[in-house]
Amino acid sequence: MTQVAWQGAGKREWTAAARTDASGAGGGGAMAPAGPLPPAGLADDSGVPPGTRHAQRTGAQARTGGEVILDLQHISLSFGGVKALTDISFDVCEHEVRAIIGPNGAGKSSMLNVINGVYHPQQGRIVFRGEERKQMHPTAAARQGIARTFQNIALFKGMTVLDNIMTGRNTQFRTSWFAHALWWGPARNEEMRHRQKVEEVIDFLEIQSIRKTPVGRLPYGLQKRVELARALAAEPSMLLLDEPMAGMNVEEKQDMCRFILDVNRQFGTTIVLIEHDMGVVMDISDRVVVLDYGKKIGDGTPEEVKGNPDVIKAYLGTSH
Numbered sequence: 145m146t147q148v149a150w151q152g153a154g155k156r157e158w159t160a161a162a163r164t165d166a167s168g169a170g171g172g173g174a175m176a177p178a179g180p181l182p183p184a185g186l187a188d189d190s191g192v193p194p195g196t197r198h199a200q201r202t203g204a205q206a207r208t209g210g211e212v213i214l215d216l217q218h219i220s221l222s223f224g225g226v227k228a229l230t231d232i233s234f235d236v237c238e239h240e241v242r243a244i245i246g247p248n249g250a251g252k253s254s255m256l257n258v259i260n261g262v263y264h265p266q267q268g269r270i271v272f273r274g275e276e277r278k279q280m281h282p283t284a285a286a287r288q289g290i291a292r293t294f295q296n297i298a299l300f301k302g303m304t305v306l307d308n309i310m311t312g313r314n315t316q317f318r319t320s321w322f323a324h325a326l327w328w329g330p331a332r333n334e335e336m337r338h339r340q341k342v343e344e345v346i347d348f349l350e351i352q353s354i355r356k357t358p359v360g361r362l363p364y365g366l367q368k369r370v371e372l373a374r375a376l377a378a379e380p381s382m383l384l385l386d387e388p389m390a391g392m393n394v395e396e397k398q399d400m401c402r403f404i405l406d407v408n409r410q411f412g413t414t415i416v417l418i419e420h421d422m423g424v425v426m427d428i429s430d431r432v433v434v435l436d437y438g439k440k441i442g443d444g445t446p447e448e449v450k451g452n453p454d455v456i457k458a459y460l461g462t463s464h
């Protein structure tokens with residue numbers, strides 16, 4: 145596996161050289177193992193070739209200066225005797241890329257599920273855009289502009305790419321199902337608007353060539369991209385990505401990184417990301433929160449986290 149030197153602080157963009165089109169992105173490639181956290185200044189093991197990952201980090205300062213839009217305070221969540229999260233506090237600023245990392249079972253997915261209302265913590269406060277949330281349902285979170293992708297792809301495998309992405313517009317429908325069934329007046333106009341938005345997303349993610357293909361026939365990497373497309377179709381202001389690069393080969397990871405950064409820059413979408421590939425995390429994140437056994441052990445910029453002794457210990461003490 146290619147060893148890549150850390151490129152130093154202040155660099156992180158992907159270059160156009162990393163681009164491949166959808167048809168060229170093969171699936172089912174070997175997953176780069178999530179290696180131990182590389183200390184600052186040392187090599188990482190993300191397998192991404194040098195020179196394709198980094199360019200000047202032009203927009204980063206502007207992003208990290210955004211106001212806090214999500215404030216998680218003293219969150220604790222248990223499943224019977226299992227403490228998934230214990231007294232976790234951190235915030236997310238508008239327009240930033242915020243990563244949540246940690247060894248297996250650290251509580252990362254549980255945290256995302258708390259953010260989008262799948263799990264309701266027994267303790268703690270969640271303040272989203274200045275309003276405290278109580279027992280929010282995922283549909284309500286979606287209506288507030290929070291979309292997510294899943295660790296295990298959650299698409300309708302027998303449906304086409306286009307139809308799957310269209311389901312991402314569900315929370316945006318305003319006219320009744322009856323009007324839609326009749327394809328009548330306002331309903332027809334609304335559906336045209338939805339289809340136009342979906343086509344924009346398809347163009348953005350460069351998946352025109354597979355728009356009519358049933359998702360189940362696509363390689364894994366492209367299915368992950370379709371899942372991202374469905375989330376983007378909802379026009380979220382905050383996007384929760386649960387291991388968007390898991391199971392991808394190097395080329396697919398490059399593409400996914402580029403798309404995530406493009407979404408962040410072009411639409412200003414705030415990204416909250418779980419990812420095991422430390423090279424990717426340190427490259428594309430503005431800030432990183434680190435969990436271990438359901439507790440927060442680190443929080444800061446990639447450079448700060450890389451130098452945190454507790455974080456290094458947690459990673460060196462695990463097999464992945």
Ligand SMILES: Nc1ncnc2c1ncn2[C@@H]1O[C@H](COP(=O)(O)OP(=O)(O)OP(=O)(O)O)[C@@H](O)[C@H]1O
Nearest residue numbers: 223226227228246247248249250251252253254255
């Ligand atoms: N629905 C659930 N019921 C019972 N226990 C759960 C549930 N969800 C998570 N847990 C437990 O909570 C702990 C944290 O799990 P979680 O999936 O959040 O970790 P993770 O950091 O996302 O792990 P991974 O990297 O392996 O996906 C684990 O011990 C897990 O078994």
